[in-house]
Amino acid sequence: MPFITTCNNINREAKHRRTFLTIHTANSSGGVKTLLTITLLLLLGLWNGSNSANAQNLLAAYPFSNESPVASATGTGLITTDINLSAGSLVYGTSHAATWAGVSGVPYVQGNSGWNALTAPGGKYFHFTIRRDDAVSIDLSSLQFYYRRTGSGPEHISVSINGSLVDSVMNTPADQTESISIDLNLTALDSAEVRIIGWGGGLGQFRLDDIQLYGSVSLGSTPLLAVSEESLFDINYVEGKGPSAGRRIDLSGFNLTPAAGTLTLTGDHEFLYSADSLTYQSSLSIPYVDGTVSQPVYIRLQEGLAEGSYTNRTTLLEGGGADSITLSFSGTVLPAFTLPYENSFRSLVEYQLAVDQGFIATANDIRETADPYLKIDSQQYLQTPALNVQAVDFIQMRMDLQQFGGSLEQKLAVLISADGGATFDTLATHLVPDAFETIRTDADLTGVYNTDQMVLRFQMTSGSGSVRFRDLKLWLQYRTSPLSRTPGYRLLSAPVEGSRLSHLLKENGVFTQCFLEADRVGEACDEQENGENVYFYNTVTNLWDPAIHISQELEMGTGVLVYFFDMMPDGITPGFPEELRMSGYEPNSDVTPALHQDPGGFTLLGNPFGSAIRFGDLIGHDFRNQVYVYDHAYSGSLEEGDLDGGAGGGGWRIYNGSVGSLTGGILAPYQGFFVVNKDTVESPNIRFPLSAKTDGGTLYNDSAAELSYMQLTAVTNDQLVSDLWLTFGPDGSVTRNQNDMNSLEPLDYRAHAQLTVPLNGERMSIKHLPAEELPLTIPISLQTWEPDPVDHQQNYVAQEGSARLLWPVLHQLPDDWRVTLHDSVTGETIDLREQGEYSFEILADHRSSDNLDNTGSPDTKSYHLGVHRTIGLQKNATRFEIRITEQPTSIDTDAGAGADTETNGEHAREFQLYSNYPNPFNPITTLSFFLPQPSEISVELFDPAGRMIKAVQKGVFTAGLHSLQLDASDLSAGLYFYRVRSSFGFRTGTFTLVK
Numbered sequence: 001m002p003f004i005t006t007c008n009n010i011n012r013e014a015k016h017r018r019t020f021l022t023i024h025t026a027n028s029s030g031g032v033k034t035l036l037t038i039t040l041l042l043l044l045g046l047w048n049g050s051n052s053a054n055a056q057n058l059l060a061a062y063p064f065s066n067e068s069p070v071a072s073a074t075g076t077g078l079i080t081t082d083i084n085l086s087a088g089s090l091v092y093g094t095s096h097a098a099t100w101a102g103v104s105g106v107p108y109v110q111g112n113s114g115w116n117a118l119t120a121p122g123g124k125y126f127h128f129t130i131r132r133d134d135a136v137s138i139d140l141s142s143l144q145f146y147y148r149r150t151g152s153g154p155e156h157i158s159v160s161i162n163g164s165l166v167d168s169v170m171n172t173p174a175d176q177t178e179s180i181s182i183d184l185n186l187t188a189l190d191s192a193e194v195r196i197i198g199w200g201g202g203l204g205q206f207r208l209d210d211i212q213l214y215g216s217v218s219l220g221s222t223p224l225l226a227v228s229e230e231s232l233f234d235i236n237y238v239e240g241k242g243p244s245a246g247r248r249i250d251l252s253g254f255n256l257t258p259a260a261g262t263l264t265l266t267g268d269h270e271f272l273y274s275a276d277s278l279t280y281q282s283s284l285s286i287p288y289v290d291g292t293v294s295q296p297v298y299i300r301l302q303e304g305l306a307e308g309s310y311t312n313r314t315t316l317l318e319g320g321g322a323d324s325i326t327l328s329f330s331g332t333v334l335p336a337f338t339l340p341y342e343n344s345f346r347s348l349v350e351y352q353l354a355v356d357q358g359f360i361a362t363a364n365d366i367r368e369t370a371d372p373y374l375k376i377d378s379q380q381y382l383q384t385p386a387l388n389v390q391a392v393d394f395i396q397m398r399m400d401l402q403q404f405g406g407s408l409e410q411k412l413a414v415l416i417s418a419d420g421g422a423t424f425d426t427l428a429t430h431l432v433p434d435a436f437e438t439i440r441t442d443a444d445l446t447g448v449y450n451t452d453q454m455v456l457r458f459q460m461t462s463g464s465g466s467v468r469f470r471d472l473k474l475w476l477q478y479r480t481s482p483l484s485r486t487p488g489y490r491l492l493s494a495p496v497e498g499s500r501l502s503h504l505l506k507e508n509g510v511f512t513q514c515f516l517e518a519d520r521v522g523e524a525c526d527e528q529e530n531g532e533n534v535y536f537y538n539t540v541t542n543l544w545d546p547a548i549h550i551s552q553e554l555e556m557g558t559g560v561l562v563y564f565f566d567m568m569p570d571g572i573t574p575g576f577p578e579e580l581r582m583s584g585y586e587p588n589s590d591v592t593p594a595l596h597q598d599p600g601g602f603t604l605l606g607n608p609f610g611s612a613i614r615f616g617d618l619i620g621h622d623f624r625n626q627v628y629v630y631d632h633a634y635s636g637s638l639e640e641g642d643l644d645g646g647a648g649g650g651g652w653r654i655y656n657g658s659v660g661s662l663t664g665g666i667l668a669p670y671q672g673f674f675v676v677n678k679d680t681v682e683s684p685n686i687r688f689p690l691s692a693k694t695d696g697g698t699l700y701n702d703s704a705a706e707l708s709y710m711q712l713t714a715v716t717n718d719q720l721v722s723d724l725w726l727t728f729g730p731d732g733s734v735t736r737n738q739n740d741m742n743s744l745e746p747l748d749y750r751a752h753a754q755l756t757v758p759l760n761g762e763r764m765s766i767k768h769l770p771a772e773e774l775p776l777t778i779p780i781s782l783q784t785w786e787p788d789p790v791d792h793q794q795n796y797v798a799q800e801g802s803a804r805l806l807w808p809v810l811h812q813l814p815d816d817w818r819v820t821l822h823d824s825v826t827g828e829t830i831d832l833r834e835q836g837e838y839s840f841e842i843l844a845d846h847r848s849s850d851n852l853d854n855t856g857s858p859d860t861k862s863y864h865l866g867v868h869r870t871i872g873l874q875k876n877a878t879r880f881e882i883r884i885t886e887q888p889t890s891i892d893t894d895a896g897a898g899a900d901t902e903t904n905g906e907h908a909r910e911f912q913l914y915s916n917y918p919n920p921f922n923p924i925t926t927l928s929f930f931l932p933q934p935s936e937i938s939v940e941l942f943d944p945a946g947r948m949i950k951a952v953q954k955g956v957f958t959a960g961l962h963s964l965q966l967d968a969s970d971l972s973a974g975l976y977f978y979r980v981r982s983s984f985g986f987r988t989g990t991f992t993l994v995k
Helices: 346-358 904-911
Strands: 005-007 020-026 032-041 055-062 077-081 089-093 108-111 125-134 136-149 156-161 164-170 178-189 191-199 207-218 224-227 247-254 260-266 270-273 283-288 291-303 308-319 323-336 341-343 364-365 371-376 382-383 396-403 411-417 425-431 437-444 455-462 465-477 488-492 532-537 543-546 560-564 581-584 602-607 612-614 619-621 623-629 651-654 672-677 684-686 708-716 720-729 752-759 762-770 775-789 793-797 801-811 817-823 829-831 837-842 860-864 881-884 901-903 911-919 924-931 935-941 948-957 960-967 974-982 985-993
Touching: 005 455, 032 762, 108 581, 108 860, 125 136, 125 207, 136 156, 156 178, 164 178, 178 924, 191 207, 224 308, 224 323, 260 465, 270 283, 283 291, 291 323, 323 346, 323 974, 341 346, 346 960, 371 396, 371 837, 396 581, 425 437, 425 752, 437 465, 455 465, 488 602, 488 623, 532 602, 560 602, 581 911, 651 762, 708 752, 708 775, 762 775, 775 801, 775 960, 801 817, 817 837, 911 985, 924 935, 924 974, 924 985, 935 960, 948 960
Parallel strands: 720 752, 720 762, 752 960
Antiparallel strands: 005 020, 020 032, 055 207, 077 125, 089 108, 108 207, 125 191, 136 178, 136 207, 156 164, 156 191, 224 247, 247 291, 260 283, 260 308, 270 291, 308 323, 341 465, 364 371, 371 465, 382 455, 396 437, 396 465, 411 425, 411 455, 465 581, 488 560, 532 543, 532 560, 602 672, 619 684, 623 651, 623 672, 708 720, 708 801, 752 762, 752 775, 775 793, 775 881, 793 860, 801 837, 817 829, 817 881, 901 985, 911 924, 924 960, 935 948, 935 974, 974 985
């Protein structure tokens, strides 16, 4: 075979298209050697309205008007798909608008990212499909479109139909708008998939506009219904801004019978239909004549729907003797733009959501590369819709920024408007980093910006090139009230979901040490034992577990103990901020942390919300209505000016549902606190309901007004403060009851005072007493402690100095009560209704010579970090008594509870026996008594005839209030007498046993 002749791209029309006629001959080795190449340049001009192709019907046209991929014209009986991209997504633009002559001009379509550099026509491409329905045949005559490549975009263009190459354009010029017209001679097709392929070159862009496909359609005689699309997706609107825009499909009918009739479109769902895009209804009747119909139909998602998806709702199109068609519609009611808000701006879908929500962008260039972003050029911006922030105080904005091209001095400004975008102020200006970095901006909205028209704008204000912008977060920010600038332990919690120690502490500038990724680690920590300053409370061991890593999670509704240092190791930088700030998502449902499962067990919890909560509104089982909040500089209810030396000691703010220094049981945001289980438990649990949140205003579930109570306050050396509450009610008792609250040891190793009621070896900070059992004598203990200046083992020694007792509140005490304070050291008796304060001295002569908690040496107690009930008692620490008698009475009258008394010396008046409870009983009752000093106690039982029937030796009891149980299960029902003997005499009472 001496000659092989190939002819490529003959009879094609386009600028810069060349046709090659190449003659080859075979050489002796069988290879092919080019002998002659004849190049024919076809000078046929650009196609226009007079082109012969217009003699055919326009089967499909894609002008991209309104930035839409939908065909604007469809041939009779044809179904067309949206134009799409084989990789990535479509982006529309208007650059070089004057060069896009065409039918519709701009906008054009391109990919959201660069092309590729394949060397053969098999790479990235635009594509669409037309197809026939029953009894329709397609003939194609020509394809026309405009194109432009940018910079290093694809150098070659190929067109294929149904997988067969029909044309190629080689060496397309860069940065020029060109046109192509391809003659086709394809007949009797069922469908045609058209691909416009860009290949070769680099990673620039490939743009198209005004794609037009011409041909003809042959019809049969069978009744036929056809629609341009059988399924519509993304019929969306933003919640509260419905209905959606109408989406169009084109309906065609041929050979319909009878010749005049009606088609129906019916469906029972959230979509509505219209023939004119004005009036929508749930069903639609479409008349036809002469057996044919051509009618646009509009579909929209009805207004007033809740946020969510409404997918695959079907509608039946039927009539005219043709087979019915099932249409399917899907849409979404998108979330409204509210705070908190997040959008990554990494895809066209996310960008479109923002636009639907009301965002305005002068740049819509989403680059869906391996590291996608929104490109913002110089002076361009992204702007939020107006937002009502009248109830919002603080927000935080986070965004990832990176410079792209241009100068290294690119800046992005965060602007804020209070008037819907009419005017803007600058919140912050950020230098854009050369690698992606999260940039934060805090905004205080209190004042001028607390409007219903707040708008934010993110604008590139200086530098050349552009800014890569993504991962926008607009979060509510929760702040504490100003922190007191004193070191010490604090119980904290986190008010946002997904929090870690790093968010709570590191991002707020709180100094941490001696655990992984803390501010200080290494040798400085190796030299000290227990150097950690962050702890979690372990409800299994009842000990503090030090933090392990700065990324350790904070479970919602739990607390953490943190020691705040006054200074960083440099001695200059403060160790903690003026306030704590956290941003993110506050829980939007109830929070249920785990509780200690043992009787009387303590659990460290924390307010999980960004607003205050009422402890009384927490819901659960087997925990007491008691809350403990630690205050490292306790001042009680005193004002700052009342303490000349400043608040110096740690103490607990408490509340038992009625009284306490934690007013109303209100727990502030970020506040950690302890709860305690009841003495008998089955399955303790607790829940923070959303309804517990409060603004700290009107208090509910506060029964303090229904009780009589008094508050006592001790102030020692004008620095240390401690409070004690005595409440009175029908359910009160001199023994332990559910309204009593233990005194707890402070967490800080610092001087402190403890004003308590001693009871069975423990100390009560709230004591609930009987209101109907007068007279009452209530022992009052005041202990003051300071760190031992000599012993470095963290022991306390008793402190001496000046002191005051105050009673700032005497609430609804009955008028016939005489309430006095008795000082056993000075012998003074003060009427609390006539005097408001009592001053005295704490002297070394009156400190203890023995320590009843058996820890340390006399007048000392040891310190170790924990949650410990206060126990033990210094001798003479109960130098005070509150005495309540009925009026009128002698100042020295003090009747015991027994029917018979025998005294022994000066202490006889102070030895008290109280009525047993319950009475009558079966078979156990409780006897309660008060001792002014330690004493041996015995109990004797007598029948009505006065015969002793039982003697019980109970042993030695310390000074203070005590109770013991008496088991009468071996006795018959009836009336009995009992006598309690002490070294100060005896007291006698009666009880009734029932069976």
